Amino acid sequence: MREVVVLGVGMTRFGKHPDKGLKELGTEAIWNAVEDANIPPKDIPIIYVANAMGQQLTELRGTIAQHVVSHAGFMGMPVINVENACSGGSTALRSCILEVASGNYDVAMAVGVEKMCIADTARSAAAMAFGTILGKFGFMFVGLYAMNLRRLMEKYGLTREHFAKVVVKNTKNGALNPYAQFRQPRTMEEILNSRVVSDPLTLLMCSTMADGGAAAIVTTRDKAAKYSSKTPITIAACELVSGTPTSADAVHVPIETRASRQAYEKAGVGPEDIDVVECHDAMAPAELLIYEELGLCGEGEAGRWIDEGKTEINGVVAVNPSGGLASKGHPVSATGLAQISEIVWQLRGEAGERQVPNAKIGMTENAGGWVMDDNAACAITILKK
């Protein structure tokens, strides 16, 4: 298989875009990526588009990819719609990597786009319901995260203050990100005193619905040099797994752990080599859980890590320098490719005020959906300068 690099990335600002639908959001992300890649559009021979909510929340009833890319001016080539809940963007990227790595095509474009901010917010919330028995009783993701966090509190003595510190860090980072939905740094007091959504989670700890699009164009190292003078970013691994059942008698390996172990092995690196991580903190405090699941810190060390600022932009490993989902907003299928965009900018040294010093290896963790008793999907991507 050939080595694949990211040639260009692009995204829209995440947030409420009352004047833009899926086509407009997708087009903006696509053309930002095309411009960043400095590639003639005719050299893009295949496109994957991830979308999760369009059928339920917009007028488009299928082949949303084709509606979006034809609006952006792309027609005729193979166009494939993928969905994997919040992991959709990474899933589209994984497919593009395979197209190029295999030699099937020299270039491929992955797009993730979502329109969630509609007049009736309850419809958007319902569209994210699980499709499980639990979902019927109103048990949604925020409740699931809350239960996991309560477990952490009991097991490792983590406190609400630890959780709030994650949000302090991420909103500080997000304030420096022009693509973020929320750009106001928050204090411990504001976070802890905001309305409880599902104890221990308060409003400012939770990510929000957002409209947005993100895109990435991949190619081979040789071709990259032909198009762009920017540093090509090597995709060292992009591993996708689905959930596994739990049983009372067996140790359940978290989906993030399984995916990241595969990715570390494929990339030939370990967690200690990672300089910057964009992780799927749909509820910001879940970052602490993810530190462990990705092997960044040892068991029970997450609280100390956030206390000691190890995941700050200038820390041991910067986590969510973009501000994470709680600052950026979370337009389901666009999130994974926004994470990729951020890591590419960080590794190129283009992240401006939120630049992680000397970042050479970056990682994204992008999990989504819920089936039986685990996430439906998790994708881990490791990128190298």
Add this chain to the structure above:
Amino acid sequence: MREVVVLGVGMTRFGKHPDKGLKELGTEAIWNAVEDANIPPKDIPIIYVANAMGQQLTELRGTIAQHVVSHAGFMGMPVINVENACSGGSTALRSCILEVASGNYDVAMAVGVEKMCIADTARSAAAMAFGTILGKFGFMFVGLYAMNLRRLMEKYGLTREHFAKVVVKNTKNGALNPYAQFRQPRTMEEILNSRVVSDPLTLLMCSTMADGGAAAIVTTRDKAAKYSSKTPITIAACELVSGTPTSADAVHVPIETRASRQAYEKAGVGPEDIDVVECHDAMAPAELLIYEELGLCGEGEAGRWIDEGKTEINGVVAVNPSGGLASKGHPVSATGLAQISEIVWQLRGEAGERQVPNAKIGMTENAGGWVMDDNAACAITILKK
């Protein structure tokens, strides 16, 4: 790239299954394919599932693939949801071929599944609306087909009788297919006298909504011998394209023609080499259009072809020996893999009473969706004994 073969196929009967949802339909198709392939389930390391309507018509709100395959007992591996309207099944197959051809995996499974027969038929019909301006005015696929057929009538002198003859042939074939929704052969009189849906289309010329699932397992030739004593069926080409814009000044090459030319070139065969075709006759008379678009007959010859029985099971090239969509029913994302199943059975000599004599090379044509002024997607697959 490695040569890829179909190891096993399976499907449910298409039709109304009031007692079965997506999970049950998908599971039945999956296990039929697993049994046909004689493969231990643990040797299937990646699964693609196509579904188009589930978000709108069932309780599942995303990651439908994971819901379906975990119900069938598959968890942990990469599971990817794809959608490409009526071409979804072929799109899932194309991805599986790439996984195996590239060496990424040795085995992959493609599944297409759809639940359309719900209490409120109007909801199912609305779910298939275009997402275009035209769709808002109630302009649906049946109208589009009718307009194309009227054009054929004026251009080549085709008559309603020609159209009815296609249905006579296909319902005769479908009567021999245990997987078909409708198994009653129809006479010219019945077809022409059935209710007009959109002139010149009468009720018996149109395919119906159906519930159903279909699956195919692909691998390499070497691996195939390890699992099964059945004839491995080589996938000589599986080409996917999207629609192109039309303009008054330019000749518009039909999407089926573009896709089939690519497929013929890749497979190293021509239309004259094809023994058996399963084509996407969502309205049965459209078969006549497709004869030309695939190059099976010359321009304006389709009427003579159906008059002379050239596409009967014992004809020059058997078209829709399964009965086609009008007999089988059309569960959107399952249709493409049902076409593949039929061609595999035909090439293996397992098609029973509807067996095409001495079939060595087969083709499927699977088109779907509507964007701007062309189909959103079309996939052509060429299979060889």
